[in-house]
Amino acid sequence: MPQIIFLPHEELCPEGAALEAKEGESVLDVALKNGIHIEHACEKSCACTTCHVVIREGFDSLEESDELEDDMLDKAWGLEPESRLGCQAVVADEDLVVEIPKYTVNQVSENH
Numbered sequence: 001m002p003q004i005i006f007l008p009h010e011e012l013c014p015e016g017a018a019l020e021a022k023e024g025e026s027v028l029d030v031a032l033k034n035g036i037h038i039e040h041a042c043e044k045s046c047a048c049t050t051c052h053v054v055i056r057e058g059f060d061s062l063e064e065s066d067e068l069e070d071d072m073l074d075k076a077w078g079l080e081p082e083s084r085l086g087c088q089a090v091v092a093d094e095d096l097v098v099e100i101p102k103y104t105v106n107q108v109s110e111n112h
């Protein structure tokens, strides 16, 4: 079974986490199931960017993002070449290392 390592995030998982995942599950669902409450404002319908994650390892094992996801990602806070929407990034047969960005667009607009 592939494993997802979540790097430490100050609020969501201060210690980081190593989670078992199943092929076909989204990165967001694996996190939520294990108590890592990544935001998902649009309920996983690829219409917000609050579930933005950066795939530090294993990015190429994921199915490529489609146009809609890319368009949404353009609006995400802290976009990187290996950024994905957690609700659209589906685990394949390889381990992943995932970083949860410090902020989401929601927080940025609330705080600034």
Ligand code: FES
Pocket (backbone or CB within 6 Å): 039, 040, 041, 042, 043, 044, 045, 046, 047, 048, 049, 050, 051, 072, 085, 086, 087, 088
């Ligand atoms: S939960 Fe909104 S795009 Fe993933």
